[in-house]
Amino acid sequence: MTPSEPKTMSRSIERVMHKSFAANFGLVILKVVGGFWFKSTALIADGVHSLSDLLSDVFVIVGIRHSAKPADKEHPVGHGKFQYVLSLFIGVSILFLAYQLIMRAVDLVNADPVVPSLYGLVVVGMVVTTKWWLSRYILSRGKTYDSSVLTASGTESLTDVASSVVVLFGIVLSVTGAHFDIAWLRYGDNVAAFLIALLIIKIGFQIIYDAIQYLMGKQASEAVLNATRERAEHISGVQGIDKLEMITYGHYYQVIIDIRVDGRLSVAKGHDIASAVKTVLKEDKKISHVTVHVNPEVER
Numbered sequence: 212m213t214p215s216e217p218k219t220m221s222r223s224i225e226r227v228m229h230k231s232f233a234a235n236f237g238l239v240i241l242k243v244v245g246g247f248w249f250k251s252t253a254l255i256a257d258g259v260h261s262l263s264d265l266l267s268d269v270f271v272i273v274g275i276r277h278s279a280k281p282a283d284k285e286h287p288v289g290h291g292k293f294q295y296v297l298s299l300f301i302g303v304s305i306l307f308l309a310y311q312l313i314m315r316a317v318d319l320v321n322a323d324p325v326v327p328s329l330y331g332l333v334v335v336g337m338v339v340t341t342k343w344w345l346s347r348y349i350l351s352r353g354k355t356y357d358s359s360v361l362t363a364s365g366t367e368s369l370t371d372v373a374s375s376v377v378v379l380f381g382i383v384l385s386v387t388g389a390h391f392d393i394a395w396l397r398y399g400d401n402v403a404a405f406l407i408a409l410l411i412i413k414i415g416f417q418i419i420y421d422a423i424q425y426l427m428g429k430q431a432s433e434a435v436l437n438a439t440r441e442r443a444e445h446i447s448g449v450q451g452i453d454k455l456e457m458i459t460y461g462h463y464y465q466v467i468i469d470i471r472v473d474g475r476l477s478v479a480k481g482h483d484i485a486s487a488v489k490t491v492l493k494e495d496k497k498i499s500h501v502t503v504h505v506n507p508e509v510e511r
Contacts, residue, residue, distance in 0.1 A: 223352075223356055227361055228272050230348070231264075231349055235268055236265055238261045238371075239258055239261045242257050242261055242334065243255055243258035245331060248328075249328040249331035250326070251378070251382055251400055252404040253378040253403035254331055254334065256378075256403075257374050259312060260371060260374050260411055261371060263305045263415075266304060266305075267364065267367065270301050295422045295425045296422075298419075298425075299419060305412075305415035305418065306415040306416070309409075312404065312405075313412075325400075326385045329382070335375055338371075342372045342375065343372050347365075349365035349368060352365075367414065370410065373410070374407045377406050377407055380399070384396045384399025384402075385397055425459055429459050430458065431458075435464075436455060440455050442495075443468060443488050446484065447484075448473070448476075448480070449470050450508055452468065453471050455469075464498050465501075466492055466502065468504070469505075470503060470505055470506065472507060474507030474508050485505050486503075
C-alpha cells in the first residue's frame with residue numbers, strides 16, 4: 212500500500228460520513244423541535260438518540276483523519292487504532308445520555324401523561340423514510356469500500372429506524388387512549404421514551420465492547436482471511452500456509468503470515484518467495500503491513 216492509498220480511501224469514507232452528519236443534524240432538529248411542538252416525550256428521546264448518531268459521525272470523521280496518518284517512529288504500524296479510542300468516548304457519552312432519558316422517564320411515571328398530537332406522526336414518517344435511505348446508502352458504501360467503520364455506522368442508523376417505529380406506536384397508543392378514555396394507553400408515549408432509552412443503553416455498551424475488542428487486536432473476518440490465504444497459496448514456491456494473522460488497524464490490516472516452502476531451497480530463494488508473497492498481498496489496498504516468515508518443509 213502506497214502512502215497515498217490510505218489517504219484516498221479515508222477521503223472516500225469521510226465524504227460518506229459528511230453526508231451522514233448533515234442528515235443526522237437535520238434529524239436532530241426535526242425530532243427535538245417536533246417533539247416539543249407536538250408534546251411527544253418519545254420523539255424528544257428519539258432526537259437524543261439521533262444526537263448520539265451525530266456525535267458518532269463527528270468522532271468517526273476525526274478518527275478517520277487521524278488514523279490515516281502514516282507510520283512514524285512512535286507508531287510503526289500507523290495510527291489506525293485511534294478511532295477505537297474515540298469509540299470508547301462515544302460509548303460512554305451515549306450511556307450518559309441514556310441515563311438522563313431514563314431519569315426523565317421515571318419522573319414522568321408519577322405525573323399525568325401528556326398526550327402528544329397526532330400530527331407528530333408526520334414527523335415520524337419523515338424520519339423513518341430519511342433514516343432508512345441513509346442507512347442503506349451507508350451500508351452500500353461500506354460494502355464498496357470494505358469499511359467496518361461505515362458498516363457499523365449504517366447498522367447504527369438502522370437502529371434509529373427501529374426507535375422511530377417505537378415512537379410511532381407510542382404516539383398512536385397515547386392518542387388512542389385519550390380518544391377512547393383508556394387511562395393506561397395514555398402512557399404509551401412515555402413508555403416508548405423509556406424503551407428508546409434502553410435501546411440507547413444497548414448501543415452504548417455494544418460500541419464500548421467492540422472498541423475494546425479492536426484495541427486488543429481483533430482478527431479479520433473469516434472471509435477476509437480465506438481470500439488472503441488463497442492469494443498467498445497461488446504464489447509459485449508456496450507449498451502451504453502454516454499460520455495467518457490479520458489484525459485490524461482502523462481501515463487497514465497488519466498481516467503476519469507463515470509460509471511453507473521446499474526445505475531444499477537456498478535461503479536466497481526462500482527470501483525471494485517471501486518477497487513475492489509480500490508484494491502480492493500488499494496489492495490489496497486494505498493491507499498496509501506484511502510480515503512473512505518462511506518455514507522449510509522437511510521430507511520424512
